[in-house]
Amino acid sequence: MKLSDLSPLMARREDGGLSYDRFRADPALASLQWPDDVLEQFLFDHGDNAAFVYDYGSIDLREVTWRLETIPTADFSGMPTGASDAGCIENFADNPVHWVRVRPPEVGRHWEEHGTWLRPPILIDRRLLDPSESGLQVLEGRTRVGVLRGRLREGLHVAAHHQAWVGHL
Template sequence: MAQRFFDHGDNGHFMDDYGDVDLRAITWTLETIPAAAFPTMPTGESDAGCIESYAADPVYWGKVRPPEVGRHWEEHGTWLRPPLLIDRRLLDPADSGLQVLEGRTRLGVLCGRLREQLRVAPHHQAWVGRS
């Protein structure tokens, strides 16, 4: 699972936000999180606002992905592949809560579906990195 992170090394925005964090030293656990927790979850500073841009048209973003992605949203009200979240204390010890590390499109679709009252499961799985 951790290998998935390391393909972001050539993404400048990702490196600006997380280049100082050793993602391999973090313990990753698949957790179940209430849908209501996601709309207020921040992302990295360089990606501020991108979740909202995906949320503006959640049906479109479900359709431009492989067909099984859109089907999964319609049938199960959740994403096909869990996003990656990080405990904000790993970024700033004075902070708390979770932050979107990877999966901004998925979270945008979820937020848009919630707002448009489309089918959304009450809980969603996500990989959460903690110390």
Template sequence: MQLSDLSPLMARRQDGGLSFAHFRADPALVSLQWPDDVLEQFLFDHGDNAAFVHDYGGIDLLQVTWRLETIPASDFVGMPTGATDAGCIENYAADPVYWVNVRPPEVGRHWEDHGTWLRPPLLIDQRLLDPADSGLQVLEGRTRVGVLRGRLREQLRVAPHHQAWVGRL
């Protein structure tokens, strides 16, 4: 199953204002057995986004297993994102205070209190895109990772480790 196979579901989501509860209950998604947070951030929020389809449309979604993992802050410093969004993480990193301040207040409080994001981003093993590659790539959460990089650069509070959903073969 690839993103293009979910086009009818994505069209229903757009046309009828399909809620996430109804979206996740769709028979097309039952076989994925992904955590709700991953389903929502990846497929519900971005499953028909042209950039996502371009970058991740070749992935066999049934082959991906998601786990919440703890990742060192330093691993996020050079972590890439999809080719169509190259450079966007650096744009967010340029002004991390701004990107936190335009979010709900609890986001900023969480950064100040815990030195991390409120909601774990999605990362994928690059071997899902090219078996010859290695390492992790930011799938969703480019703003969050940009804020982390910017906070590190500006020597603002950053926890040494961060939770992220990681998709692997």
């Protein structure tokens, strides 16, 4: 199953007639058995985004297994995102205070108190991509990773490790 196979489901969601609860219960997604957080951030929020379809359209979604993992801060320093959004992480990193300020207040409090994001981003093992490469890539959470990089650069509080959903083959 590829992102393009979900076009009818995405069209129903886009028309406003499909809440997240109804979306995740759709029989087309039953074989995935993905965590709700991944299903919502990846497929519900971005499954029909042209850039996502371009960057991740070759992945067989049934082959991806998701785990919540703890990733060292250093691993995020050069982690790329999809080719269609190249450079966007650094754009967010240029002004991390702004990108936290435009979010709900609890996001900023979480950064200040814990030095990390409130909601784990979605990363993918680059061996799932075409062409296959090594390492991890930011699939969703480009703003969060940009804020992390910017806070590091500005000497603001950043934890040594961060949770992220990681998709593996």
